[in-house]
Structures are given as C-alpha cells and as structure tokens.
Amino acid sequence: xxxxxxxxxxxxxxxxxxxxxxxxxxxxxxxxxxxxxxxxxxxxxxxxxxxxxxxxxxxxxxxxxxxxxxxxxxxxxxxxxxxxxxxxxxxxxxxxxxxxxxxxxxxxxxxx
Amino acid sequence: xxxxxxxxxxxxxxxxxxxxxxxxxxxxxxxxxxxxxxxxxxxxxxxxxxxxxxxxxxxxxxxxxxxxxxxxxxxxxxxxxxxxxxxxxxxxxxxxxxxxxxxxxxxxx
Numbered sequence: 001x002x003x004x005x006x007x008x009x010x011x012x013x014x015x016x017x018x019x020x021x022x023x024x025x026x027x028x029x030x031x032x033x034x035x036x037x038x039x040x041x042x043x044x045x046x047x048x049x050x051x052x053x054x055x056x057x058x059x060x061x062x063x064x065x066x067x068x069x070x071x072x073x074x075x076x077x078x079x080x081x082x083x084x085x086x087x088x089x090x091x092x093x094x095x096x097x098x099x100x101x102x103x104x105x106x107x108x109x110x111x112x
Numbered sequence: 113x114x115x116x117x118x119x120x121x122x123x124x125x126x127x128x129x130x131x132x133x134x135x136x137x138x139x140x141x142x143x144x145x146x147x148x149x150x151x152x153x154x155x156x157x158x159x160x161x162x163x164x165x166x167x168x169x170x171x172x173x174x175x176x177x178x179x180x181x182x183x184x185x186x187x188x189x190x191x192x193x194x195x196x197x198x199x200x201x202x203x204x205x206x207x208x209x210x211x212x213x214x215x216x217x218x219x220x221x
Binding site: 034036041042043044045046049087097098099100101102103104105 | 113116118143145149154155156157160202204206207208210211212213214215217
C-alpha cells in the first residue's frame, strides 16, 4: 500500500472548517483513500473514502486532486467533539482488502 | 455497517499468563482483522482471520504468541500468550466494511 504523509498536528476554531491535508504521491490506480479518526484511544471511526471523485457524507467531504497524489478532508463546521487523531490511509482491493496501514496521523485540536 | 462487540474492554494481567480477547459481529463477515496499538503509537495489523482457514500473520507477529480462532462467520478470538509488560497495548478487531471494535486495553504487570 502507498505511504501517506500528514502534518503532525493542526488547530481549528470551533465552528470553522477544518481542512486536513494528506499526501499520497505513490498511490496506484486501484487504491482508495480512506479517512478514520480516533478519539481518546477509542476504536477508530470510519469517516469517508474515495477513489478519484470528490465525496461527501454527513460527517465530512473528501477532496482528491486530479492526479490523486494528495487529498484533503474537510470538516465543514468543527466542534470540540471533533478533537481527535485523524488518519489518512491508502488501501487497495484484492488481497489487501480490509487491511489498513495506519501512519501517525494528524492530531486535530478544536478550540473554543 | 456491522456492529462489533469486543470483550473484555480492559484487563490487568500478570506476566507469564495469557488473555483471550473476543470479537463478536452482528452479521456474517468473511474476514476479520486484529490490530495492536502500543502506548502513544498508531495501529499495527497483527493478522487476518478467515473462517475455516489458518490466520495470516503480518511480519513480526507469530501464531505461538498470538493464536487466533475463527470458528464461524460472526466470531473470532485473539489470545495474547505468555504476556510480558511489552504486550501492554490496546487490541482491536475490525471487519472489512470499515468498522472497528471499541478495543481491549491490556496492562501487563
């Protein structure tokens, strides 16, 4: 699976959009970009995933660049409960299906 | 998405003993995955458990230390054997639809 690079930490004001970047320059054509978050050592929570089109769900939006070498997770109106470690993961199907390689992630702190 | 129940949620164990962690899913799933999260670290995949076959272990993990059972399509267990303080971690199971259990926080003293 391709390696991802994320900033170690980010801050965001409550109510503002949080934009979390991720670089995955070695991503291959059949690999998806997944985003998870982990709040205070709970189990990771799935947020969103995409292949090449932008995706949106009730939690967040995922913007993937045209060359697919980077992506941005957008939390449109961050709240204090969004403070967590956010993981960007690249994973393919086939024998890699379901296997996730977690990096160190981005610690997002939402402040009042 | 599937709902995963993981037990125990936490335990404190003596070194040299073994602990078996259970993972129950509310629907049938082909593959289940076991992860370890050491203190202050990210998650690392231990093994993939398929029903009816031997688990497949990732580099650095061996069956003698982490035996896994998968008796049916909704259940799996991970045993941490002959524990040492270095095994103190959070152990998590997941299924292929992106869902994780809440984890088992293990402390070995």
